[in-house]
Amino acid sequence: MLAELGHFTLILAFAVSLVQATVPLIGAHRRAPGWMAVAEPAANAQFLLVAFSFGALTYAFVTSDFSLSLVTANSHSLKPMLYKVTGVWGNHEGSMLLWVLIVTLFGAAVSWFGGNLPATLKARVLAVQSMIGAAFLAFLLFTSNPFLRLAVPPMDGQDLNPLLQDPGLAFHPPFLYLGYVGLSMSFSFAVAALIEGRVDAAWGRWVRPWTLAAWIFLTIGIALGSWWAYYELGWGGFWFWDPVENASFMPWLVAAALLHSAIVVEKRESLKAWTVLLAIVAFGFSLIGAFITRSGIITSVHAFANDPERGVFLLLILAVFMGGALILFAVRAEAMSSRGVFSMVSRESGLVLNNVLLCVAAFVVFVGTIWPLVAELAFDRKLSVGAPFFNLAFTPFMVALGLVLPFGAMLPWKRARLGRVSRTLVPGAVLALAVLALAWAIQSGRTVLGPFGMALGAWLVAGAAVDLWSRSGRGGDRFGRLRRLPRADWGKAVAHAGLGVAMIGISAMLAWQQEDIRVVQIGDSVELAGYTITLDAVNRVEGPNYISTTGAVTLSRNGHEIGQLRPEKRFYPVARMPTTEAAIDNGFLRDIYVVIGDPQDGGGWAMRSYYKPLANWIWGGTILMALGGALSLSDRRFRVAAGSRKTVAEGVPAE
Amino acid sequence: MRALVLAAALALVATLAPAVQPDEVLADPALESRAREISQGLRCLVCRNENIDDSNAELARDLRLLVRERLTAGDSDTEVVDFITDRYGEYVLLKPTTGGANWLLWGAGPLMLVLGLGIGALFVRRRSQGAASREDALSPEEEQRLQALLKE
Numbered sequence: 001m002l003a004e005l006g007h008f009t010l011i012l013a014f015a016v017s018l019v020q021a022t023v024p025l026i027g028a029h030r031r032a033p034g035w036m037a038v039a040e041p042a043a044n045a046q047f048l049l050v051a052f053s054f055g056a057l058t059y060a061f062v063t064s065d066f067s068l069s070l071v072t073a074n075s076h077s078l079k080p081m082l083y084k085v086t087g088v089w090g091n092h093e094g095s096m097l098l099w100v101l102i103v104t105l106f107g108a109a110v111s112w113f114g115g116n117l118p119a120t121l122k123a124r125v126l127a128v129q130s131m132i133g134a135a136f137l138a139f140l141l142f143t144s145n146p147f148l149r150l151a152v153p154p155m156d157g158q159d160l161n162p163l164l165q166d167p168g169l170a171f172h173p174p175f176l177y178l179g180y181v182g183l184s185m186s187f188s189f190a191v192a193a194l195i196e197g198r199v200d201a202a203w204g205r206w207v208r209p210w211t212l213a214a215w216i217f218l219t220i221g222i223a224l225g226s227w228w229a230y231y232e233l234g235w236g237g238f239w240f241w242d243p244v245e246n247a248s249f250m251p252w253l254v255a256a257a258l259l260h261s262a263i264v265v266e267k268r269e270s271l272k273a274w275t276v277l278l279a280i281v282a283f284g285f286s287l288i289g290a291f292i293t294r295s296g297i298i299t300s301v302h303a304f305a306n307d308p309e310r311g312v313f314l315l316l317i318l319a320v321f322m323g324g325a326l327i328l329f330a331v332r333a334e335a336m337s338s339r340g341v342f343s344m345v346s347r348e349s350g351l352v353l354n355n356v357l358l359c360v361a362a363f364v365v366f367v368g369t370i371w372p373l374v375a376e377l378a379f380d381r382k383l384s385v386g387a388p389f390f391n392l393a394f395t396p397f398m399v400a401l402g403l404v405l406p407f408g409a410m411l412p413w414k415r416a417r418l419g420r421v422s423r424t425l426v427p428g429a430v431l432a433l434a435v436l437a438l439a440w441a442i443q444s445g446r447t448v449l450g451p452f453g454m455a456l457g458a459w460l461v462a463g464a465a466v467d468l469w470s471r472s473g474r475g476g477d478r479f480g481r482l483r484r485l486p487r488a489d490w491g492k493a494v495a496h497a498g499l500g501v502a503m504i505g506i507s508a509m510l511a512w513q514q515e516d517i518r519v520v521q522i523g524d525s526v527e528l529a530g531y532t533i534t535l536d537a538v539n540r541v542e543g544p545n546y547i548s549t550t551g552a553v554t555l556s557r558n559g560h561e562i563g564q565l566r567p568e569k570r571f572y573p574v575a576r577m578p579t580t581e582a583a584i585d586n587g588f589l590r591d592i593y594v595v596i597g598d599p600q601d602g603g604g605w606a607m608r609s610y611y612k613p614l615a616n617w618i619w620g621g622t623i624l625m626a627l628g629g630a631l632s633l634s635d636r637r638f639r640v641a642a643g644s645r646k647t648v649a650e651g652v653p654a655e
Numbered sequence: 656m657r658a659l660v661l662a663a664a665l666a667l668v669a670t671l672a673p674a675v676q677p678d679e680v681l682a683d684p685a686l687e688s689r690a691r692e693i694s695q696g697l698r699c700l701v702c703r704n705e706n707i708d709d710s711n712a713e714l715a716r717d718l719r720l721l722v723r724e725r726l727t728a729g730d731s732d733t734e735v736v737d738f739i740t741d742r743y744g745e746y747v748l749l750k751p752t753t754g755g756a757n758w759l760l761w762g763a764g765p766l767m768l769v770l771g772l773g774i775g776a777l778f779v780r781r782r783s784q785g786a787a788s789r790e791d792a793l794s795p796e797e798e799q800r801l802q803a804l805l806k807e
Contacts, residue, residue, distance in 0.1 A: 235674055235709055242704050270782065342782050349779045356771040364764040371751070371760045379756045384698045386706065386749025393764050519677045597676070606677050 002174050003068055006056025007147040010097075013049035013104070014137040016042050018379045020130035024123035028195075036123035038040055039110040043126050045103075046133060047108035052086075054101045057146055061088050067153040070146050076159040076574050080546040086170035092294060092310075093146035095173055100140055100288075102174075102181040105131045106210075107317060110185070115160045117206060124192035128147045132184050135317045145312050159545065159574035168228030172649035176221030179654060180286040182214025183251055186258060187283035190276045191325050194332045195604070198270045204265030207279065209638045211262060215255040216629040222248050223622035236593050236610050238509075238618060241390040247289030253362035255281040258356045264351050267415060270340035271352070273333050278355075280325045285362070287318040288516040292369070351409030354401070361397035366650075368393065400457045402503060406463025410470065428462035443512065453507020460500025464493040488635040495628025502621025510615035521604040529611035531592055532556045534567075538596070538605055548581075551596035551605065555585050567596040567607075591615040674709050676716070682722055689722050693735055697722070700750050706749055 022041035028034025043383040054598035060068050061084050066076045075084060075092045089095040106127040114122050140146070163169070189207040195200045225245070230238040238247065258278040265269040294309025310544045342348040368385045373548035375381045406428060410421045435458040471489055472482040525534040536552040555564040572579070590613050597606030675694075681687040696707035699715040707715040707722075718739065725735045739747055751757050 008753050171729075198689075213805055233709075233770070237709065257792055338782070340782070342779075352775045352779055353772075356768070360764060360767045360771050363767050367760060369762040375756065375760075380745065381755070382746045383751050383757075384696060384746055384749050385702065385751055385760070386696075388750035389760075390697050392750070393761065397764070397768075517677055517680055519656045592806070608674075648786070 002067070002147070003060055003147045006053040006060075006428045009055040009056075009146065010137065010141060010147075011051040013046050013053065013100075013514075014134060014141060014539065015051065016046045017088065017104075017130045017137055021127050021134050023127075024196075025127040028120040028127075031120070031489070033119065036119055039123045039126035039130075040312060043104070043107040045482065046130065047104040050097075050101045050104045050137075053160075054097055057094060057097060060483075061085065064157065066155075066157055067149055069148045069150045072150060072154055072157045072198050073114045074160050075157040075462055076545060079165070080544055082167070082170060083165045086164070088183045089173045089177075090160050090164045093140070093144045096136070096140050096144050096176070097146050098174065099177050099181060100133065100136045102177050103129070103136060103184060106181060106185045107133060114206075121192055121196055121203075121206075124172075124195050125188045126189045128188040129184065130409065132321070133322070137328075139310075139313050139317065141413070143313050149255045156574075159572060162546070162570065162572040162577045162579045164573050165572075166228060168224050168232070171223040172221055174221075175217050175224060177535050179214050179218025179221050179255075180248075180251060180289060181187040181215075182217055183255060183279075183283045185210040185214065185466075186279040186319075187325070190279035191328060193276060194325075197335045198333060198335050199265070199276060200337045201266050201269050204262050204267075204269075204275070205246065205637070208259070208262040208266060211279070211282075212257060212259050212629055212633050214624050215252070215259055216633070218248065218252045218255060219622055219626045219629065223619055223626070226622075228620050230615070231582050231584055231593075233581055234595050236513075236582070236591075236609070236612055240568045241387045243369050243374060244289075244293050244370045245375075246365050247285075247292045247452040247497075250362045250365050250369075251285040251289060252356050253287055253365070254278060256363075257358035258282050259621060260354050260358075264340075264348055268342070269346060270338040270342070270348055272336040272338055273329075273555055274355070276336060277329060278359075280322070280329060284318070284322045285315070285366075288366075291318055292316055292385075301557060320464075342413070345416045345418050347408070347411045347413045347416065350404070350450055351412045352410070353404060354408060356405075357397050357401045361394060361401075363394050364397065365390065382600060396643055398503075399456060401497070402460055405460060405496060406467070407461065407491065410467050415636055425463060425466055428459055428466050430568035432456070432459035447511055450507055450511025453511070454504050457500040457504030457507070460641055461497045462504065464497040464500070467496075468493045477628050486637075488632045488637070491628045491630070491632025491635065493628070494631055498621045498624025498626075500621070501617050501624055505614045505617030505619075505621055509612050509618065513553060513610060514534045516609045517605065519602075519604045520607045521599050523603070526607065528592075528609050529590075530545075530557060531562075531611065533592070533594060533607075533609050535605065535607060536601075543570065545574065546572045551583075551594070551607070553594050553596075555582065555592055555594075565592070566592050567594045569596055588617060589614060597613075674711065675719065679719055679723065681727065686723075690719070690726055691733060693722050693726075693732055694719055696736070696749050698721070698741060700745050700747060704732060763780050 020039055024036050024039035024042075027033070027038065027366045030082065057070075059065075060071050062081070063073055064071065064075060064084070066075075067073045070091060070093050074094070077404045079087070083090075087094075089098045107126055108127055110117075110122065110129065116123070149603070163591045186207055188208065190201070194202050197594055224243075226238045226249070227238065230236055258275065261275040261278055271520050291311065292315045292349050295308070295314060327653070340348065368390055371385045372383060375383050406425055407418070407421055410424065411418075432455045434453035436451050439454045443450055455533045466491065468482065469478075471485055472478040483600040516526050519525060520535045522535055522537060525532050527533075532555070534556070538549060538551050540546045541550045547570070551565075551567045553567060555562045555565055563585045565585060567583040570579045570580035570581060571577070580595055583594045590611060593610040593612055593615075597608065599605055674689070674781070676763060681690060696717060698707050698708045699705045699707045699712050701714050702710050705715075707718045710769050718747035721739065722735055725738055729739065736748075751760060752760050767806060
C-alpha cells in the first residue's frame with residue numbers, strides 16, 4: 001500500500017514539476033506576480049512529494065518487503081540495518097529516485113534561502129530547475145519505476161552486492177549526487193540569467209554559493225569513493241581512472257573552474273559569458289556522468305545494471321538540456337560583454353590561466369574516457385585507454401596548476417607586479433626546494449616523481465600560508481588581524497593547502513610504497529620497511545550475512561608491539577561473492593596494509609603486506625579542500641546578502 | 656543446509672586468487688619488478704578496466720605467468736609487450752599506441768592547451784588595452800534603467 005502511495009506521489013510530483021516548469025516562466029515574461037509566485041509553493045510541494053516517495057521506498061527496504069521487485073533484487077532479511085537503508089540507493093532505480101529527490105531539494109532550497117533574489121530571476125531559476133526535475137521524474141516513471149511489485153514474492157531477497165555493504169560506499173552516492181545535482185543549480189541560474197538577458201556582479205554572488213556547495217559535496221563524494229577503493233579492493237590503489245570515476249572527476253574539475261571564474265564575475269564583472277558557459281558545461285558533464293554510469297556504453301567496474309533504452313532516454317535529456325542551453329547562449333551571448341579592464345599580470349589573468357588549465361585537464365579526461373568508443377565507431381579499432389595514459393596526459397596540467405597557483409592566489413586585482421609577489425613568495429620557494437633536497441637525499445635511486453611531488457605540495461602549502469600572512473598587514477597585532485580575516489580568505493588558503501597536502505600524499509605513495517607478497521606459515525613473520533608483521537593465527541568467523549576467514553596479525557617495530565590487525569576474506573553466500581577486507585594500521589606518516597589470501601597446498605597462507613607512506617595525506621588533503629570550501633561558503637558576504645532583503649521588505653529604513 | 660553453504664563457500668574461496676600470488680613471484684627481484692611494471696600496462700581481457708597485475712581473474716594469472724615466462728626466456732620489455740599484443744590485439748594495451756588516429760587522443764590535451772592559452776591571452780590582451788573610458792561608461796540600456804530608477 002505504502003509503495004503504491006509512493007508511486008502515486010511520484011506521479012503527482014511529475015505533474016507539479018510540469019506546472020512549475022511553465023507557469024512561473026510565463027509569469028516572469030509577463031511580469032505577472034501571481035504566476036511567478038506559483039514557483040515557490042510548487043518547489044516545496046515537489047520536494048515533499050518526492051521525499052514521501054523516497055520514504056516509502058526506504059520503508060520497504062527497512063521492513064524487507066520482498067513483494068517489491070527492487071527490494072528482492074537488492075536486499076536480504078539478514079542484512080545489517082545500515083545496509084538495508086543504504087541499499088535504497090545501491091541500485092539503479094533507487095539511486096535515480098535519490099537523484100530526483102536531490103533535484104527537488106535544491107529547488108526547494110532556492111525558495112528557502114533565495115530571499116534576496118529578484119522575483120523574475122527566482123521564478124525563472126525555479127522553472128528551469130523544475131524542467132530538470134520533470135525530465136528525471138519522467139525517466140524514473142517511464143523507464144525505471146522503483147515500485148514494481150512481484151506477483152509471487154519470494155521468501156527472501158538476493159542481497160545487495162557485498163562490495164557495497166561498506167560504510168565508505170554507503171555514503172559515497174548521496175554525496176556524489178548532491179554534487180552532481182548541485183551543479184544543476186548553477187545550470188538553472190545560468191539559463192535563467194540568459195533568459196533574463198542580464199549577468200552582473202549580483203548574479204555572480206548568487207550563483208557562487210550553490211556552485212561551491214556542489215563542489216564541496218563532489219569533493220567529499222569522490223574522496224569517500226577513493227577511500228573505499230583503497231581499503232576494500234585489496235591492494236591499496238586509490239584511483240583507477242575508471243570511466244565511472246572519470247565521470248565524477250570531470251564535473252569536479254569544471255566546477256572548480258566555475259568556482260574561480262564566478263569570483264571574477266562577482267568582483268570584477270568580467271568573464272561573464274565564459275562563466276555562464278562553464279555553468280552549462282559543468283552540468284553537462286554531470287549528465288554525461290549519469291549517462292556513462294547507466295547506459296553501459298562504456299563498461300566499467302562499478303556501472304549499474306545496464307539497459308540501452310535507459311541510455312537513449314538519458315542521451316535525450318542530455319541533448320535537450322545542453323542543446324537548448326547552448327542555443328540560448330549563442331543567441332544571448334552579446335548581452336554579456338565583459339566590462340572590467342585589467343592588465344596582463346593581474347588576479348583576473350591568473351584566474352583565466354586557472355580556468356584554461358582546469359578545463360583542458362577536464363577535456364583530456366573526457367577524450368580519454370570516450371576514446372575507446374570513438375575509436376571503435378569511427379576507426380574500427382578496439383582499444384583501451386587506461387591509467388598509464390591518464391597518468392601521462394593528465395598529470396602535467398596539475399603540475400602546471402600547482403606551480404602557478406601560489407602566484408595567482410596572491411596577485412592583486414586589476415594590475416599587479418609579478419616581482420613584488422615573487423619576493424613575498426621566496427620563503428615558500430625556499431621551503432619547497434628544501435623539501436625537494438631532503439626527499440632526494442633520503443630516497444635512493446628511484447623516480448624523480450616522489451621528491452618533485454613533495455616539493456610541489458610543500459610549495460602549495462607554504463604559498464597558502466604566505467598568502468594569509470601577507471594579508472594580516474604590517475606590524476602590531478598581526479595574529480589578531482589574521483584571525484579576523486574574512487572566512488573566504490581562510491577558505492581559499494585552506495583549500496589550496498589541501499590540494500598541496502593531497503599532492504604530497506599521492507606522490508609519496510606512488511613513489512615509496514613497498515610491498516611484500518609471500519606464503520606465511522602460522523607464527524612466521526614478514527619484515528617490511530622496518531616493521532615486523534607476524535601471522536599468529538587464522539580463524540573462521542561467522543558474520544551476520546557472511547562467513548569470514550580472519551587472520552590474527554601482530555604488527556611490531558623493534559620488538560615493541562604496535563597493534564593487532566585483523567585482515568579478512570569474507571564470503572557472502574547469498575550473493576555468492578567473496579570480498580577482501582584489508583586490515584590497515586593507520587598512521588600520520590604511513591599506513592601498514594595487510595591482506596590475507598588463500599590457504600596454500602603446502603600449508604600456510606598467502607599474505608600481502610604493504611607499507612604506504614603518507615597515505616592518509618591524500619584524504620586529509622581532500623578533507624582540507626572540502627573544509628576550505630565550507631569556510632568560504634560561510635563567509636559573511638553570502639550570509640548577509642541572504643538576509644538583507646528581508647529588512648527592506650519589512651520597510652525598515654536603511655542605515 | 657548451513658554445512659552445505661559453508662562447503663560451497665570454501666570451495667569458491669579456494670578457487671579465487673587475488674592479484675599476484677606468492678607462487679608467481681620470480682626469484683630475481685630485478686626481473687620481478689620488470690614483470691610488475693609490464694603487468695600494470697596490460698589489460699585483463701575478461702575484466703572491466705583492470706590491469707592484470709591487480710586482477711583476480713584466472714586469465715589474468717595466465718597472462719602474468721606468460722609475461723614472467725617470456726622475461727625469464729630473456730625477452731626485453733618491448734618484446735614481451737609485442738608478444739602479448741600480437742596474440743590479443745591492441746585492446747590489451749592500457750596505454751594506447753600513438754599510431755594511426757590515436758595521435759588525436761594524445762594530441763588532444765596539448766592542442767587544446769595551445770588553443771586555450773591563445774584564446775585566453777587574446778582575451779586578456781584585449782581587456783588590458785581596452786579604452787577604459789568607453790568601457791566604464793553606461794550602456795544605453797543601463798542609462799535607461801538608471802533613469803527609471805531615479806524617477807521612482
